[in-house]
Amino acid sequence: MDQRIILHVDFDYFYAQCEEVRKPDLKTKPVVVCMFSDRGGDSGAVATANYTAREFGVKSGLSIQFAKQKLKDRDDTAFLPADFEYYSELSEKYMNIIKKFADIFEYVGRDEAYLDISEKSERSFTKAGHIGQQIKNEIREKTKLTCSVGISPNKLLSKIASDYKKPDGLTTITPDDVSEFMKKLEIRDIPGIGIKTEQKLAEEHIQTINETRNLDVFTLINMFGRKTGTYIHNAIRGIDDEPVTVRAPTLQLSKITTLKEDSIDYTFLERNMLELCEKLHSAVLKENKMFRAVGIHLIQNDLSTKTRSRMLKNPTLNLDEIKKTSTQLLKDALVEQTIPIRRIGVKVSELSDLEGQSNITSYF
DNA sequence: GACTAGTGTCGAC
DNA sequence: TTACGGTCGACACTAGTC
Structure with a gap:
């Protein structure tokens, strides 16, 4: 070939550079772009920070509270809400x-x-x-x-x-x-190898790329499954055949929120769920999609997750279908629920394009 | 066995 | 010392069906 x-x-x-574009005097200051959750106060996480802020150890993923702690001596820091649009x-x-x-x-x-x-x-x-x-x-x-x-x-x-x-x-x-080049890298420099994979390798006393190279592909498949095992085996050798392709159409759409307070009360959760359904439905319409599956996502206050999903009989774009299915899934999921819920989400998947469909309908 | 549906985990940005 | 978002895709694993 x-x-x-x-x-x-x-x-x-990127996000911090975008903020500097519309407000150039930010350039000399630490800039922290934040995603504030609905819980209020400083609840939320850092999306990204410019290099001045990074000198203080602030980076994406940190809690906003922690970032403020690290930058407490720089009263000129800009903590800005993320403006994704x-x-x-x-x-x-x-x-x-x-x-x-x-x-x-x-x-x-x-x-x-x-x-x-x-x-x-x-x-x-x-x-x-x-x-x-x-x-x-x-x-x-x-x-x-x-x-x-x-x-x-x-x-x-x-x-x-x-x-x-x-x-x-x-x-x-x-x-x-x-x-x-590969010899200079740490295991975590390989895209797709995150903290869990690193830990699992460490359990086998594998800490470097070179040590990972000593594992044959069958061992890796045993540890991580067929696809992931094969991927790791190739990736640490710099091998990758994935073609550059135009971006595939979206497969799922979702909305998730952090609740004002942790709860297991059905009425409270349902109210939040229905709000999310409305938002999600707007997104579905905007994308011109129909969906054939609905799912919910519960994140408990110990950060563990619970998901439930259901296939529908036919593709639809009906808001009531999202509401009906998600609240039913929520009801079922809450049976014997003891851990309070911190975040709640709803998702539609099995998406199909509406465009072709509407053309056909308008044809008749 | 191949396929579908459903749940949970991991990782990237 | 902790602190903890929203969105999406890939995949492992399991169970049920044909």
């Missing part, structure tokens, strides 16, 4: 700048994308490097933002590469570099 050249672009601390708007604009450099463009999230540039780079890593630099330059000129770019023979390595030097980095891994 011909050499592929894949490029991964990742905007640095605004970030999405900018993201769309910025992605359009990048798109034209790609043979195939894959949008991954507001702040990242994969580009297959095999043809455009004429399969030369030198030329690919020039393209990477061009992308960074154009983004900087047109948006004042910095991004980090990774270039390699596959998606996995390009993602690792874009993360390797941040912010404002450009890292290329040629096929000849792969083996040396």
